Amino acid sequence: MTFVVLAFAYLRRRWGQAVLSIVVGALGVAAVATAVSGFDALPRAARQAWGGVDLVVGPKGSALDLVLCCVLHLSEPRGLVSVKAAMEAVHNPMIRTAAPIALGDNVKGWRIMGTTPAILDVYRAAIASGRIWNGKLEAVLGAGAARDLGLKIGDSFVGAHGLAAGGELHDKFPYKVVGILRPTGSALDRIILTDIETVRYVHVEQAKAEIAEHGSTDEAAAARLPDAATAVVAAYRVPTAAAFMPRRIDATETLTGAGPSIEIARLMGYFRPLTQAVTALGMLLVAIAALGATVGLLATMNARTRDLALLRALGASRAKLGLVAFAEAGLIAMAALVLGGALTFGLLTLADDLLADATGMLLRPTFTVDQLAWLLGGTLFVTVVAAAFPALRAMHTRIEELLR
Amino acid sequence: MQSDPADAVLKTSGVVLGRDGRPLAALPDLRIVPGQMVVLLGASGSGKTTALMALAGIRAPMAGEVVVDGTSVWTLSPAARDRLRGRRIGLVFQSFHLIDAVSVATNLTMAAHCAGLPAKASRVEHLLESLHIAELRTKRADRISHGQAQRVAVARALFNKPAVVLADEPTSALDDASTGRLLALLKESTKAEGAGLLVATHDRRVIDAADRLVELRLPS
Ligand SMILES: Nc1ncnc2c1ncn2[C@@H]1O[C@H](COP(=O)(O)OP(=O)(O)O)[C@@H](O)[C@H]1O
Ligand SMILES: [Mg+2]
Numbered sequence: 177m178t179f180v181v182l183a184f185a186y187l188r189r190r191w192g193q194a195v196l197s198i199v200v201g202a203l204g205v206a207a208v209a210t211a212v213s214g215f216d217a218l219p220r221a222a223r224q225a226w227g228g229v230d231l232v233v234g235p236k237g238s239a240l241d242l243v244l245c246c247v248l249h250l251s252e253p254r255g256l257v258s259v260k261a262a263m264e265a266v267h268n269p270m271i272r273t274a275a276p277i278a279l280g281d282n283v284k285g286w287r288i289m290g291t292t293p294a295i296l297d298v299y300r301a302a303i304a305s306g307r308i309w310n311g312k313l314e315a316v317l318g319a320g321a322a323r324d325l326g327l328k329i330g331d332s333f334v335g336a337h338g339l340a341a342g343g344e345l346h347d348k349f350p351y352k353v354v355g356i357l358r359p360t361g362s363a364l365d366r367i368i369l370t371d372i373e374t375v376r377y378v379h380v381e382q383a384k385a386e387i388a389e390h391g392s393t394d395e396a397a398a399a400r401l402p403d404a405a406t407a408v409v410a411a412y413r414v415p416t417a418a419a420f421m422p423r424r425i426d427a428t429e430t431l432t433g434a435g436p437s438i439e440i441a442r443l444m445g446y447f448r449p450l451t452q453a454v455t456a457l458g459m460l461l462v463a464i465a466a467l468g469a470t471v472g473l474l475a476t477m478n479a480r481t482r483d484l485a486l487l488r489a490l491g492a493s494r495a496k497l498g499l500v501a502f503a504e505a506g507l508i509a510m511a512a513l514v515l516g517g518a519l520t521f522g523l524l525t526l527a528d529d530l531l532a533d534a535t536g537m538l539l540r541p542t543f544t545v546d547q548l549a550w551l552l553g554g555t556l557f558v559t560v561v562a563a564a565f566p567a568l569r570a571m572h573t574r575i576e577e578l579l580r
Numbered sequence: 581m582q583s584d585p586a587d588a589v590l591k592t593s594g595v596v597l598g599r600d601g602r603p604l605a606a607l608p609d610l611r612i613v614p615g616q617m618v619v620l621l622g623a624s625g626s627g628k629t630t631a632l633m634a635l636a637g638i639r640a641p642m643a644g645e646v647v648v649d650g651t652s653v654w655t656l657s658p659a660a661r662d663r664l665r666g667r668r669i670g671l672v673f674q675s676f677h678l679i680d681a682v683s684v685a686t687n688l689t690m691a692a693h694c695a696g697l698p699a700k701a702s703r704v705e706h707l708l709e710s711l712h713i714a715e716l717r718t719k720r721a722d723r724i725s726h727g728q729a730q731r732v733a734v735a736r737a738l739f740n741k742p743a744v745v746l747a748d749e750p751t752s753a754l755d756d757a758s759t760g761r762l763l764a765l766l767k768e769s770t771k772a773e774g775a776g777l778l779v780a781t782h783d784r785r786v787i788d789a790a791d792r793l794v795e796l797r798l799p800s
Binding site: 188489490493 | 636748
């Protein structure tokens with residue numbers, strides 16, 4: 177205890193040096209911890225968001241785009257598919273259930289998704305209150321959308337054109353809330369569900385009005401396409417289907433099949449070098465902090481020859497003198513770890529908020545026992561290495577220094 | 581003048597001091613009993629500090645035996661010798677050597693800690709009070725006067741209840757009045773604690789305070 181008091185007193189005398197080591201070390205710890213935890217949390221958050229969707233079938237194009245648009249509901253659709261063709265493509269014993277989805281409108285930024293009741297089965301979602309739609313312009317709200325829009329059963333709302341808030345209002349077509357879903361933790365919570373026929377109806381009616389007003393438009397062209405939808409989402413009966421279904425669908429001439437888990441793994445693959453770079457940078461910072469601490473400690477051990485010799489004169493063994501260096505390095509490391517932990521918490525909370533705002537996905541970063549053990553073990557190792565030379569220097573102090 | 585050797589806290593026999601493999605001086609055999617003050621007198625460079633190192637288990641003599649509190653110092657392992665020094669020998673240096681970075685109290689408890697003994701707060705209180713420096717307890721060691729530092733150094737030497745206190749040139753930088761005060765302090769406090777006292781010095785002003793005087797001899 178007295179040695180910790182001594183180490184602390186010594187540190188206070190060279191606080192500038194110590195603070196530098198602590199801050200650089202903390203930045204390193206935070207970089208490593210944030211990168212490691214974030215890299216783990218991001219796919220977890222995505223997996224949570226894609227819920228029960230194992231497969232999405234859309235028009236020919238990028239599989240990742242399809243996942244981002246129709247499963248994670250982050251990006252805009254790139255085209256339309258024939259519901260008949262897509263549903264046929266997923267008509268397979270390996271598929272448990274499938275539902276078409278039609279995107280195009282929103283309510284204050286919350287997507288309206290035209291679909292069939294099978295969607296509840298795909299997501300393994302359940303109605304918390306009310307009922308499923310059974311007519312035009314009836315809506316069932318995801319739990320988050322309902323809460324955020326403040327809509328209750330029996331309330332009415334109007335959709336707006338496009339998938340982002342601020343589009344042209346379809347105010348001739350008010351929807352009625354007939355049901356609210358139980359929270360699933362998936363992207364479905366942020367969706368307003370309605371019958372796929374309703375979406376078509378709204379757009380056909382809108383198209384008629386537009387043709388009457390300006391002649392033909394894109395909207396009108398899309399509305400003319402028979403049985404069009406944005407995509408079909410499906411759930412597998414068996415996990416092994418993942419090895420066959422996307423490839424089989426890709427082989428068709430008009431359709432793309434994408435598995436969210438494959439696409440997100442691929443996406444995370446692009447991130448990996450970045451994560452590794454940040455981790456390496458963090459480790460470099462920790463190494464610089466440790467080196468700084470070592471140099472600082474060595475210098476102060478030299479300046480403290482007299483004190484160290486005195487401790488020997490007072491009966492301290494050589495090993496005990498080494499402890500002075502370790503206690504001091506340990507205090508620096510502990511402070512760096514605490515500050516680094518706080519920084520990590522701040523960074524991850526910020527990332528969580530930013531991601532939730534931008535995508536609705538919940539990062540909810542955590543650390544596994546393994547990761548924590550590595551972090552603590554690594555810090556301990558670096559501390560021991562940093563203190564080793566100063567400790568040796570301290571241990572070799574000769575009592576004679578005092579008696580000259 | 582010779583006391584019963586059984587009571588002796590410090591005994592030497594046939595100690596010959598050397599430097600760089602050459603004999604430097606012979607130390608007359610010592611018998612120091614509790615409460616006794618012995619002065620080791622010698623000119624500068626005669627080997628007094630070397631003698632104290634031999635007595636304190638810091639540097640081995642060329643020949644002879646040193647027995648502190650019944651234990652032969654130079655037959656112990658280095659670690660055991662460190663422990664013996666910490667627990668049974670109090671050292672007072674010419675320039676006190678307090679640890680500036682910490683408080684007076686911590687300077688005292690450091691003695692217990694280095695020796696692997698429990699650092700009792702009551703012991704700190706007792707020593708600081710009996711040396712009339714109780715008010716310095718929480719003061720940092722570099723914020724006290726020279727005279728106060730002397731007292732703290734003496735308190736630290738006594739903290740672990742040593743059998744013998746060895747002081748190296750404690751008065752060489754002091755004026756007459758201060759010398760008198762320090763000697764009285766050393767003598768009274770070691771006596772009160774039941775320890776023996778050996779003062780190595782070239783300062784002839786110390787002679788009057790001594791119970792016994794020894795001088796280093798040239799080696800035969
Ligand atoms: N570290 C040392 N290495 C070699 N010789 C030393 C050392 N310290 C002192 N000496 C020599 O040993 C002799 C005795 O020194 P010392 O014991 O310090 O004498 P004193 O304390 O009586 O002044 C001196 O001649 C001195 O030059
Ligand atoms: Mg000397």
